[in-house]
Amino acid sequence: MALFLINRYLGDEEESASQNESRSKTLLAKLQRQAKERQLQVLSCREETPAIRSGGDEVDTAQKNGTSSRSQDAGAKRLAKKRKAGMSDQPGGGAKSTLKQEDSAQDGKIKIIKKRKKDRSGGEHKSFKQGAETTDEVTQAQQKDQRVPITSVDSIASSSSQTAFHILGGFENKPVPKVQRVLPQWLAQPNVVQRDIKSNLVPIGSVQGICPKLLKKLENNGIQHFFPVQAEVIPAVLESVSNGLLIGRGGYRPRDLCVSAPTGSGKTLAFVIPIVQALSQRVVCEVRALVVLPTKELTQQVYKVFCTYAEGTSLKVVMVAGQKSFGAEQASLSQIRGGVSRSLADIVVCTPGRLVDHISKTDGFSLQQLRFLVIDEADRMIDSMHQSWLSQVTKAVYKNESGSETSIFRRREPGPITAASLSPPQMPLQKLLFSATLTQNPEKLQQLGLHQPRLFSSIHSATSTPAASQRQEKFNFPEGLTEYYVPCTLSKKPLLLLHFLLNLKFSPVLCFTNSREATHRLYLLVKLFGGVNVAEFSSKLSPSERKKTLKDFEQRKIQLLISTDAAARGIDVNGVKFVLNYDAPQFIRTYIHRVGRTARAGNTGLAFTFLLKIQERNFLQMVAEAGSPGIQRQLVNPECLKNMEDRYQQTLVQLASAIKVCMLQGCINSFP
Numbered sequence: 001m002a003l004f005l006i007n008r009y010l011g012d013e014e015e016s017a018s019q020n021e022s023r024s025k026t027l028l029a030k031l032q033r034q035a036k037e038r039q040l041q042v043l044s045c046r047e048e049t050p051a052i053r054s055g056g057d058e059v060d061t062a063q064k065n066g067t068s069s070r071s072q073d074a075g076a077k078r079l080a081k082k083r084k085a086g087m088s089d090q091p092g093g094g095a096k097s098t099l100k101q102e103d104s105a106q107d108g109k110i111k112i113i114k115k116r117k118k119d120r121s122g123g124e125h126k127s128f129k130q131g132a133e134t135t136d137e138v139t140q141a142q143q144k145d146q147r148v149p150i151t152s153v154d155s156i157a158s159s160s161s162q163t164a165f166h167i168l169g170g171f172e173n174k175p176v177p178k179v180q181r182v183l184p185q186w187l188a189q190p191n192v193v194q195r196d197i198k199s200n201l202v203p204i205g206s207v208q209g210i211c212p213k214l215l216k217k218l219e220n221n222g223i224q225h226f227f228p229v230q231a232e233v234i235p236a237v238l239e240s241v242s243n244g245l246l247i248g249r250g251g252y253r254p255r256d257l258c259v260s261a262p263t264g265s266g267k268t269l270a271f272v273i274p275i276v277q278a279l280s281q282r283v284v285c286e287v288r289a290l291v292v293l294p295t296k297e298l299t300q301q302v303y304k305v306f307c308t309y310a311e312g313t314s315l316k317v318v319m320v321a322g323q324k325s326f327g328a329e330q331a332s333l334s335q336i337r338g339g340v341s342r343s344l345a346d347i348v349v350c351t352p353g354r355l356v357d358h359i360s361k362t363d364g365f366s367l368q369q370l371r372f373l374v375i376d377e378a379d380r381m382i383d384s385m386h387q388s389w390l391s392q393v394t395k396a397v398y399k400n401e402s403g404s405e406t407s408i409f410r411r412r413e414p415g416p417i418t419a420a421s422l423s424p425p426q427m428p429l430q431k432l433l434f435s436a437t438l439t440q441n442p443e444k445l446q447q448l449g450l451h452q453p454r455l456f457s458s459i460h461s462a463t464s465t466p467a468a469s470q471r472q473e474k475f476n477f478p479e480g481l482t483e484y485y486v487p488c489t490l491s492k493k494p495l496l497l498l499h500f501l502l503n504l505k506f507s508p509v510l511c512f513t514n515s516r517e518a519t520h521r522l523y524l525l526v527k528l529f530g531g532v533n534v535a536e537f538s539s540k541l542s543p544s545e546r547k548k549t550l551k552d553f554e555q556r557k558i559q560l561l562i563s564t565d566a567a568a569r570g571i572d573v574n575g576v577k578f579v580l581n582y583d584a585p586q587f588i589r590t591y592i593h594r595v596g597r598t599a600r601a602g603n604t605g606l607a608f609t610f611l612l613k614i615q616e617r618n619f620l621q622m623v624a625e626a627g628s629p630g631i632q633r634q635l636v637n638p639e640c641l642k643n644m645e646d647r648y649q650q651t652l653v654q655l656a657s658a659i660k661v662c663m664l665q666g667c668i669n670s671f672p
Ligand SMILES: Nc1ncnc2c1ncn2[C@@H]1O[C@H](COP(=O)(O)OP(=O)(O)OP(=O)(O)O)[C@@H](O)[C@H]1O
Pocket: 222, 223, 224, 225, 226, 227, 230, 261, 262, 263, 264, 265, 266, 267, 268, 269, 435, 436, 569, 570, 571, 572, 596, 600, 601
């Protein structure tokens, strides 16, 4: 209890309950006396030193600024004299009224100090107007434990209007207005590519500039209409070569193109057709088109499409992605005859790693005649820019052969456009970027050194408010895609998957996990459970095994393909009806590419994502912010799983021993 005892100040007098009233009076009188004494002390002090330099600049400024401070000084002196003489300022007022006035003035002063404190702590950098005397007194008051001498509140108010100075300090946090980032015009106002493929088909004959041979080939491959992205991009590329490979429209260097269109919208043909068309008239074989992709599988896929449409022309398409030995690839790229090296490739489809190896190690592999640089899955390729593959390509393109330093025909890195730089014409390098999730971050795109880029995008201008100012960028989702999420627990996940396959007869299903180990474990579990044709796909398999697996899956020999993100990007497997995110993806781009393995080429498809309770909120927010048209909740009745539970328990036991074997063989790192 003693801890909470509060001692009140009772004055020097003895406390007496019966004399409460007189004690308060005495106390009041004493306090008034003390206040008066202090006031007189202050006034006499001021007579000796008119301005106490406590506030430094503030006081100086006030002195310089104001007549009001001087008049206040004079007023104070007058007041002191009158006090000494026992006079009142007020007509008919005595000492008592003076005291009252002083008290009210003191109240006013305290208010001002409080106001000033408040102003400072409020973080507002206000201009505080006040006379020198006021400052003086306030400073003294601060020194004397906030006991403030008295001047008239009115005089303070009047002096406020006449003097002005800033109080230094007050650097507390201020609310800073948000910077509104503005996209460059080419990003903010793209050429719009319609998302709805089926209602925006364009007959192939109505796109100008495609030679009859190519049109015939398209028809033979079952293509009668171009998809919207193809109908936009093919003419744009063809226009840039309408005056030949050397000069673009109007004699200028052609503009680079960036294409952002949904997964499965036909971006591959959008660059294959115009490149084959543009190069088909070439005389000498030189590497004129380089297509860079992130994985071997994608390289193979795009290589196949090029081969299809280059067939029957003299164009040579070569793939360098590590599928063959390095020596074999070198032999397919160039040949040395009579001491002179000769290119054997017009179009090179490659992965960046292998490309860089050939630039540095393959004699005769020259990029000095390169006209098109296609960067597919561009956002992923930008992420791998730290490998500096692009700078190596650029170096190889503008490489000076010894002796050609002074040649006017030397290919120079483009600079400002001048009459001299345009003559003689030199092969321009045009970059074509493609992605379903192309970044709208100008800083990232800047790394690519684009020349007057043009953007083709499915993200409608209505939604293309500066994406950088939003928390997350907006992306394209295929029109025919329906998204679901399935709330679940960790232990029920495998049962849910089996339910989808065995009870609901989903087929073919492409199922994604977040790691090689998870893929293998799930594959073993489904296989041991039985009843499903299952295979796995990951970097654990050799390239030939992966190729065979994808083929089997496409031919419906496999009902369920469990994969890592190795199959998430670009892989085009015909007729995938269902995508299942067994493990929820961490990044929105991963999600978009995964679910984009279905609902391709204007078809419909379903995507299911298993979500643990803890993942739900963030995942749904991420998907909504990315511009998903809507993800629906799909509940599974626990009763539906009951018929599989006994078998599932037995399978888990078998799985444990199978995993032990795997661990001994070193093919899996951890026990589930
Ligand atoms: N005009 C067309 N008519 C019919 N089918 C087409 C047409 N263009 C492309 N396709 C088919 O559409 C499918 C998807 O094409 P493609 O792989 O080029 O899509 P994408 O936009 O590159 O997808 P991703 O972003 O996933 O890589 C392919 O099977 C392709 O053969």
